[in-house]
Amino acid sequence: MTSSTVTGPGLGGGTLADQAYRSISDRLVTLRIHPGEPINDEWIAAELGFGRTPVREALKRLEHERLIVSYPRRGTFATEVQIADLGHISEVRKQLEPLAASMAAQRAGERDRQDLEGLLAELADASDRGADLIRLDMTVHRALYAATRNPYLEDTLIRYDNLATRIWCLFLDRLPGLAGHVHEHGPLLRAVIDGDAEKAADLASGHVAGFEAAIRSVI
Incomplete structure (x- = not known):
């Protein structure tokens, strides 16, 4: 093989x-x-x-x-999950996630927008099971990164999203707001689908800041 x-x-x-x-x-x-x-x-x-x-x-x-x-x-x-890395990871994501959301809103093709519409429907029907929500969160992020049409930005953000998600999973049983955090993607997806780059960037920025605040509240 x-x-x-x-x-x-x-x-x-x-x-x-x-x-x-x-x-x-x-x-x-x-x-x-x-x-x-x-x-x-x-x-x-x-x-x-x-x-x-x-x-x-x-x-x-x-x-x-x-x-x-x-x-x-x-x-x-x-590797061990290093909570001390949270600040470093967030510094990168606070810059690149809004950029990716803005670019996705401007560059997403018809197939991208159809895929994002499908994810909106999945969000509406999502269960509250932690594992299911984590996978849906990762799927949404990867769809947005792919819609930027920039493979270098996509690869970089996947790497940092993976590291951030490991931290999230470590505290999963202590973070009751997981469902709300994942469902925040609904307005973000809608902004990207509608081509509203400024709104998409603002929502992505708030999402990353909210993630860091949620983790810091339990460590």
Whole structure:
């Protein structure tokens, strides 16, 4: 099995390395792979149904994104969630999330807007289960980033959103306002769909500030 193959076990398009990356990243971000837990490429490959080569490629990317760390002669581990990094992560997101929202409002194509309309409907019907809300939150963010039509900005924001989401998941049982936080995306999605760049940027800015305030209220 090679990473150039574009089909895989139910994990979406892209190379096998891309699919392995998405699957392992999801486990790391939502803390199903616990902080500090050892990462064994052979076990993960067997669990996901991939060969070890695409899994190793995925792990290299995840290490670059600070979701895993490798130590000589000790092995590879999921990184610890560093609450001290919250301020640094928020500094970046406060600048880039409004930019992305504004760009998405200006650049989103017809297919993008259809996808965002679909997410609006999902938000309206969303359950209050923490895991479901976290995944919906991540899906909304990624759809907005993709609509910027800037792959460099998209990749950067996915990386920082992953780090922020890990912090969120760490305090999930102490954050009763999760549903309200996720449903804030409704007006943001509507602003992007309507092409209102200024409103989209303002809403994105408030969303990031609210996230940081919510975390700081429980630490």
